[in-house]
Ligand SMILES: [Zn+2]
């Protein structure tokens with residue numbers, strides 16, 4: 187499922203790292219994730235494999251050069267991510283001046299490189315729908331009661347200049363020299379042949395003689411898109427909402443990860459909400475009637491009995507979160523606040539109170 191990791195990110199080194207720096211980073215990580223030190227830990231084993239792979243390619247100048255070229259062409263996920271992250275999302279088009287002069291002869295051994303990089307992976311990711319993930323932080327009340335949340339994010343759209351072909355006006359369209367027009371490159375070992383979209387033509391099977399100046403050949407541009415997310419009542423922190431066909435080019439899905447901001451007054455336990463209300467010493471000792479606001483802004487009068495303790499909770503039935511026909515309650519948690527300073531007269535009054543009640547001080 188996971189997208190192909192970026193080798194530089196895997197080793198935690200910069201793109202400009204020297205062979206020495208790469209070796210050092212590799213040794214440190216290899217030690218950390220070595221199977222001998224992580225027995226029965228498949229995650230560490232997988233990581234160890236990946237680190238080895240990354241080192242294998244990046245420590246060999248020839249392989250590294252090819253890898254860098256492919257990487258610049260967006261063949262690997264994770265390289266140069268923007269605000270929106272997506273599977274198979276192209277990072278092409280932001281390469282700047284040097285992305286224009288790709289020497290196709292560089293790709294002579296592409297198949298070899300691919301099998302050396304991906305040989306151990308079995309899954310064909312081509313069938314996976316393209317999707318983009320983003321996250322949004324919403325206020326506690328919106329999460330509890332539900333509501334519309336507008337978000338703006340940069341989304342890949344079909345390039346308006348070339349209509350998605352990636353070709354400049356008047357350019358001739360040639361068969362892609364890498365995939366010979368198939369649009370996929372296949373690689374594999376031991377009977378497992380796996381197809382990937384061709385990184386040179388991006389699966390089109392053709393390359394233009396001149397690239398579209400707007401999208402630099404990628405066929406897509408990033409557009410600031412405003413999307414309204416309908417948040418269901420009772421949504422929890424970390425929830426993932428799937429917005430069908432709101433993803434790249436209006437086809438893939440947009441996944442919105444919800445983060446719920448803490449509230450000054452309310453917190454949540456399941457479907458119940460707990461609101462903290464400060465009461466003073468006299469209210470706690472003698473009892474009182476206090477006005478509290480519920481989650482949806484209604485005012486409710488709550489009777490505080492004499493002798494209320496700090497932290498004591500009072501239930502207001504049915505004013506919690508409603509979800510799937512179930513209703514939570516609201517609880518008011520009384521926090522007793524004490525005066526910070528007493529005048530001489532007040533101290534005297536309190537002393538006499540303490541003496542009357544046998545309270546030692
Ligand atoms: Zn274009």
Ligand SMILES: [Zn+2]
Nearest residue numbers: 362365384387
């Ligand atoms: Zn191709």
